[in-house]
Amino acid sequence: MSINIRAGLLSLVVVTALVGCGKKEAAPPAAETAATPAAAAPVSTEEKVVNVYNWSDYIDPAMLEAFTKETGIKVNYDVFDSNEVLETKLLAGNTGYDVVVPSASFMERQIKAGVFRKLDRSKLTNWGNLDPEVLQRVALHDPGNEHAVNHMWGTDGIGYNEGKIKAIDPNAPVDSWQIVLDPKWAAKFKDCGISVLDAPSEMVGIALAYLGKDPNSQNEADLKAAEDLLLKIRPYIRMIHSSNYIDALANGELCLAVGWSGDVLQARDRAAEAGQGNVIKYSVPKEGTIIWFDMYAIPADAKRPDNAHAFINFMMRPEVAAKNSDFINYANGNIASFPLISETVRNDPGIYPPAEVKAKLFPDLAETPEFTRLLNRTWTRFTTGE
């Protein structure tokens, strides 16, 4: 036992000595490993496993099975519950994952931190299936599309309870941010329940777009204008949360929510299933809104980059991408898959918005650390209502 204690003490000392320099040391080995596998032989010698880190249920399980059946590569599918957790692990290094799925606005910063490996296009033979428009939009986050392939994308918009809104005012502008951001309208729906996303950069971006300014502006005066606008509607907001509104919208507790397309459509389906007469609709406001992307990327220190490429390439097949879109009712960035997607998904303007709406979509670009600090302060003032 005394040996154990001594070993324990020793490791304790080692630990305290190491924690300080841990972060700095994490980077160089990552860069080394990134360089070597380029020389790998065409036939992969990797163990037949690929570790995928993604949201739960974000890929049709049948597609994972199909991949294993065809390639013999076993998929370990692990799940995270926020982009922040994923980011922390990526920055700490040595995640052990071969494929990760961050959102583009997070990925933009992560690319700058050098946590991803550049994709080997020669192994991604299905690259031609990708939607050029999506590629172009993603390139704003990932210049030259060097590090990531789009899995799914969607928009920020307004989810509303049609019956309740129309009962209060049949002329309510459900196709405009006015309904939430104009105090006159917001006041009307206060008792019915309004919710907004707990996502500072997205909400400020939306406020700026409504004010006719650049939604990605990092100008302090613009931020102030957005803050003033948000503070004016604060008294009418019941909920500031990024997922609770799904059920609340579906069961009629809320009648208006600024939310993500997939979530609102999920609320719509649940409401229909519950059969309580709540009809939930999704609208993309005419002033324009945020388009977001969830991306496949390979960590720089991934141990099985060949398998990772094989996995991403498999997901880029038109029939696979179509099955995934049908499974979760999200739009994918694979143009070749479009005709194969079921009509209910393909023709849903909430999922695949029409061209004139698409033209007004804008990205949520990463901010500088300084601006992020200002943004967080604004957001704290908004959430606390002061």
Added chain:
Amino acid sequence: MNQGRNLFRTLVLILGFAFLYIPIVSLIVYSFNSSRLVTVWGGFSTKWYGALLHNDQILNAAFLSLKIAAISATLAVVLGTLAGLVLARFGPFKGRTLLSGLTTAPLVMPEVITGLSLLLLFVTMEQIIGWPAGRGMTTIVISHITLTMAFVTVVVQSRLSQMDDSLEEAAMDLGARPHKVFFLITLPIIAPALMSGWLLAFTLSLDDLVITSFVAGPGSSTLPMVIFSKVRLGVSPDINALATILVAIVAVGVAITGIMMARQQQQRERDAQMALAANQQMIESVKKG
């Protein structure tokens, strides 16, 4: 007046129980709900229990969580007992403040900090000594021990400080060696504290999300991680079915421990009475003689 007070007491009792148990009862009731919406009643059905049987992801995660909870609770009890014993019995030794500070730090430290620092520690250790190779069940177990040991230590330490020292002294007077005293006298007396410490550690480990998501690696998604990740695309009611089963298992476990503890208590009282009676007899026989 007395009646009024009784009424008040009953009321407080009912309110207290309602506050504690209504959420659990409603969860159990809704696990038999046929509607997909968690908050809307759509008729009685056991279909989610059927769905649960086919949901490998959830079942694997639940099994992994139970395994981690059992291992880390057991090890936390061993380590926590040692720490508690040292803190309660060994008087003021050099480094005592440091030890008590270190063991109880996870109690007050925000989980995000614990999780992040453990993650950095594991990454650095892997780079320098090659262990632990990657993150997974091992790292989760280590982290959970770190967290739950603190609770066990506090429970054991307070039980030990309430315990009558003279019992241990008497045993040593009668020639028992320290380790024998520990295993035959101290341990049985603090056993209830160990048991509640184990259960506490088990539950803490079972529902920990923050630390776990930091230190988890490939192939080690625990149940809370899966449930919270499902928020993105919708939590399905088979989670309620699983929670009901877990509540049932825990309830049975707690009931068994309760019965065992009660029996032990009775046994101890009987022993004490017998000892007292024997003592009495001896005194009387001495008087007579």
